[in-house]
Amino acid sequence: MKPKKRTTIYDIAAKLNITASSVSRALNNSNHVNEDTKKLILKTAAELNYKRNILASNLRKGESKTIGVVVPRINQNFFSNVISGIEETTYSKDFNLIICQSNESHDKEIKCVNALINQHVDCIIISVAAEGTDYKHLQNVLDHGIQLIQFDRVVDELQTLKVINDNEQATLDGISHLIEQGYKRIALLEGPQNLNIFRQRKAGYLKALRKHKLPIIEELIVENAWTKELGAEGTRKLLSLPEPPDAIFASTSDFSALGVLEVATSMNFKVPSELGILGYANEPFTELTSPSITTIDQFSNHMGKTIANLYFEESGNKDTAMVPRTISVQPKLIIRASTSKNQNI
Amino acid sequence: MKPKKRTTIYDIAAKLNITASSVSRALNNSNHVNEDTKKLILKTAAELNYKRNILASNLRKGESKTIGVVVPRINQNFFSNVISGIEETTYSKDFNLIICQSNESHDKEIKCVNALINQHVDCIIISVAAEGTDYKHLQNVLDHGIQLIQFDRVVDELQTLKVINDNEQATLDGISHLIEQGYKRIALLEGPQNLNIFRQRKAGYLKALRKHKLPIIEELIVENAWTKELGAEGTRKLLSLPEPPDAIFASTSDFSALGVLEVATSMNFKVPSELGILGYANEPFTELTSPSITTIDQFSNHMGKTIANLYFEESGNKDTAMVPRTISVQPKLIIRASTSKNQNI
DNA sequence: TTTAAACCTGCAATCGATTGCTTGAATTAT
DNA sequence: ATAATTCAAGCAATCGATTGCAGGTTTAAA
Numbered sequence: 004m005k006p007k008k009r010t011t012i013y014d015i016a017a018k019l020n021i022t023a024s025s026v027s028r029a030l031n032n033s034n035h036v037n038e039d040t041k042k043l044i045l046k047t048a049a050e051l052n053y054k055r056n057i058l059a060s061n062l063r064k065g066e067s068k069t070i071g072v073v074v075p076r077i078n079q080n081f082f083s084n085v086i087s088g089i090e091e092t093t094y095s096k097d098f099n100l101i102i103c104q105s106n107e108s109h110d111k112e113i114k115c116v117n118a119l120i121n122q123h124v125d126c127i128i129i130s131v132a133a134e135g136t137d138y139k140h141l142q143n144v145l146d147h148g149i150q151l152i153q154f155d156r157v158v159d160e161l162q163t164l165k166v167i168n169d170n171e172q173a174t175l176d177g178i179s180h181l182i183e184q185g186y187k188r189i190a191l192l193e194g195p196q197n198l199n200i201f202r203q204r205k206a207g208y209l210k211a212l213r214k215h216k217l218p219i220i221e222e223l224i225v226e227n228a229w230t231k232e233l234g235a236e237g238t239r240k241l242l243s244l245p246e247p248p249d250a251i252f253a254s255t256s257d258f259s260a261l262g263v264l265e266v267a268t269s270m271n272f273k274v275p276s277e278l279g280i281l282g283y284a285n286e287p288f289t290e291l292t293s294p295s296i297t298t299i300d301q302f303s304n305h306m307g308k309t310i311a312n313l314y315f316e317e318s319g320n321k322d323t324a325m326v327p328r329t330i331s332v333q334p335k336l337i338i339r340a341s342t343s344k345n346q347n348i
Numbered sequence: 349m350k351p352k353k354r355t356t357i358y359d360i361a362a363k364l365n366i367t368a369s370s371v372s373r374a375l376n377n378s379n380h381v382n383e384d385t386k387k388l389i390l391k392t393a394a395e396l397n398y399k400r401n402i403l404a405s406n407l408r409k410g411e412s413k414t415i416g417v418v419v420p421r422i423n424q425n426f427f428s429n430v431i432s433g434i435e436e437t438t439y440s441k442d443f444n445l446i447i448c449q450s451n452e453s454h455d456k457e458i459k460c461v462n463a464l465i466n467q468h469v470d471c472i473i474i475s476v477a478a479e480g481t482d483y484k485h486l487q488n489v490l491d492h493g494i495q496l497i498q499f500d501r502v503v504d505e506l507q508t509l510k511v512i513n514d515n516e517q518a519t520l521d522g523i524s525h526l527i528e529q530g531y532k533r534i535a536l537l538e539g540p541q542n543l544n545i546f547r548q549r550k551a552g553y554l555k556a557l558r559k560h561k562l563p564i565i566e567e568l569i570v571e572n573a574w575t576k577e578l579g580a581e582g583t584r585k586l587l588s589l590p591e592p593p594d595a596i597f598a599s600t601s602d603f604s605a606l607g608v609l610e611v612a613t614s615m616n617f618k619v620p621s622e623l624g625i626l627g628y629a630n631e632p633f634t635e636l637t638s639p640s641i642t643t644i645d646q647f648s649n650h651m652g653k654t655i656a657n658l659y660f661e662e663s664g665n666k667d668t669a670m671v672p673r674t675i676s677v678q679p680k681l682i683i684r685a686s687t688s689k690n691q692n693i
Numbered sequence: 694t695t696t697a698a699a700c701c702t703g704c705a706a707t708c709g710a711t712t713g714c715t716t717g718a719a720t721t722a723t
Numbered sequence: 724a725t726a727a728t729t730c731a732a733g734c735a736a737t738c739g740a741t742t743g744c745a746g747g748t749t750t751a752a753a
Contacts, residue, residue, distance in 0.1 A: 011709055012711095013709075013710095021732075022732070023709085024710095024712080024732070024735095025732055027709095027710055028711090028731095030710090031710095031711085035730080035731070036731070036732080037731060054465050054492070056468060056708085057466045057468065057710095058403050058407040058708085058710095059710045059711085059738090060710050060711075062710080062738050062740095063709080063711045063712085063737070064711070064738080077431055077435060078428040083422055087449065090422060090447070090449055094448070099446050099463070099467065100446060101444050101445060102445055102446075103439070103445075111439075115439075117399075118442075118444070121401075121402050122403075123401060147397075147399065287633055291633050291636050291637050304423075357739070357740065358739075367702070369702070369705095369741080370703080372740055372741055373701095373702090376740095381702085382700085382701060382702085401739050401740070403738085404738070404739035405739075405740050405741075406740095407707095407710095407738090407739085407740080408740050408741045408742085409708085694753100695753085696752080696753075697752070697753090698752085699748105699751085701746105701747085701749095702748100703744105705743100707740100707741080709738105710737100711736100712735100713734105713735095714733105714734085715734080715735105716731105716732090716733080716734095717730105717733100718729100718730085719729080719730075719731095720728080721729085722727070722728085
């Protein structure tokens with residue numbers, strides 16, 4: 004690690020006996036520089052292996068061309084796909100991406116957000132942690148004049164741009180599909196109700212039952228069945244009931260659905276004939292289990308692109324004030340074997 | 349987005365009738381400031397919702413406390429786990445992470461690396477794209493005095509810090525396991541040989557065969573079977589041979605192994621009794637297929653932490669020159685049903 | 694009481710790039 | 724040939740934080 008000094012515009016200027024101003028203008032392709040000198044400067048810059056110091060440039064220009072992303076977990080399929088989508092768009096616009104993960108911890112989320120504010124990022128994209136009900140740190144982002152875009156797990160009260168899946172509609176579609184297949188006692192494994200997505204999925208579930216005039220049975224609704232283990236535990240209880248359900252909607256995730264499948268198999272319930280299973284998220288493994296699991300695809304990569312585009316669209320019109328709005332991406336029901344009571348798929 | 353001006357140290361100084369120097373010193377907890385004024389400054393800073401401008405600070409200090417990461421794909425299980433591991437460590441050290449993906453494109457990789465150099469990152473962590481054999485851009489990183497750490501897919505010739513899996517040993521273990529199970533005609537689906545990891549896996553395969561005195565049969569070695577589709581295609585050819593193999597090592601990935609499994613099933617080869625399958629990477633789905641797939645775990649999250657720690661260790665001793673060295677993480681063979689010819693697992 | 698040391702605080706330069714303003718030269722129009 | 728315009732390039736301030744040096748005050752030591 005020798006601290007070899009990097010060439011600056013001054014080095015180039017000195018070598019060519021001109022001022023740094025001209026060098027800067029040439030490098031920014033301004034038309035206030037003679038074409039010949041511009042070429043000469045560019046050539047010299049290349050020779051000296053010049054790399055613009057973005058820190059200085061951004062400081063001067065008061066922008067950072069950087070977007071911060073905070074997600075619960077980078078290595079969760081849905082989020083890494085969203086990030087990948089965001090990256091594809093931001094890269095094409097020459098923006099940098101700073102990635103943080105909250106690990107579902109409210110405290111870490113706050114620290115990450117503050118770190119990003121310090122960095123003077125132009126925008127913060129966030130999907131909030133499961134913990135926490137207090138969102139001063141997000142209000143703080145807005146107070147600093149930084150664009151804030153929430154996605155997937157959003158805080159309704161905050162006036163920001165939001166990109167979400169239509170969880171309620173997707174669930175409605177999914178449950179309706181179950182009912183059409185002939186399932187009548189449909190259980191719900193629900194997630195923490197402080198997160199909007201889980202509230203919406205529950206709402207979709209209830210709406211579907213009402214729509215099809217099915218009774219809502221309290222004992223078929225299991226709280227907080229987020230992980231595979233909790234999903235399995237909930238399923239064990241459900242299937243031990245005097246009148247067990249004939250279908251289970253693992254609203255929290257496909258992992259939970261996997262737990263359902265494993266318990267069902269071990270308790271000798273036949274899937275899908277005796278028990279239908281509906282998951283959420285279209286994790287890659289859902290098409291590999293036997294039977295494969297019916298689930299809901301969230302178009303995560305596309306969602307990432309939508310988010311990034313939203314930012315650039317919005318930052319385009321600096322004159323008009325930001326209008327808080329929500330873009331809803333329509334998820335898609337992926338029908339597979341685990342819910343095909345009637346036909347073979 | 350109102351361009352609300354952010355408070356600077358000058359605002360604080362003006363309010364308290366002191367100079368920015370003192371404010372700066374107070375904020376940096378220097379002991380050259382009176383305790384009382386320090387407290388007052390900190391209090392005022394909090395009141396004014398002051399956030400240090402890292403750009404200015406870094407520009408002045410000539411450091412960025414930022415690490416750049418370039419991987420082929422963010423949303424690939426192995427890489428997102430490594431990134432997650434890196435993040436956990438860098439976060440605890442107050443460093444930022446800028447993430448880029450090359451999408452396996454050499455050109456994009458070069459652009460990403462240059463963008464990171466522009467950003468004045470302190471370190472670049474990279475796993476190179478499959479494309480490309482020319483690594484001037486990485487040499488360029490070193491020439492700029494930026495620490496460079498390669499991982500997994502490394503370029504041997506470059507004198508840098510490297511963190512790798514012992515691919516050869518892992519493969520040796522895997523193939524030996526196959527042989528012990530009684531498989532005798534073991535095929536290899538190999539990856540692009542410009543990548544070190546695939547060369548090493550091939551080397552391990554050959555070494556294992558020699559060690560156990562098995563013949564090396566050219567027609568059982570299939571080039572470039574990287575994806576699930578290519579793996580399937582290669583398998584179709586292999587299983588159509590007059591003397592088909594009795595085991596296939598999908599050295600490129602578990603996805604390729606999945607292709608093998610699907611083709612084998614559709615061609616009515618019984619796994620594992622008639623065909624053993626060995627994958628690589630321990631993707632989550634490998635334990636969900638039927639039969640589950642034997643594979644090799646790379647301890648990706650741990651690898652990420654190792655990489656980040658290596659950087660901080662190295663940056664600790666600025667006085668001594670960097671000694672290029674390689675840290676080898678030992679992967680682990682995960683034995684599952686797809687190779688259990690003898691016993692049931 | 695005098696001298697030395699310790700302690701605060703301010704001044705001003707610095708990091709590298711950008712940009713409004715100005716000047717001088719070259720070009721065009723009258 | 725002279726005035727008007729265009730063009731190129733330089734000057735100097737600016738973005739916000741940091742830091743070596745210097746000046747002034749207070750405290751401790753002689």
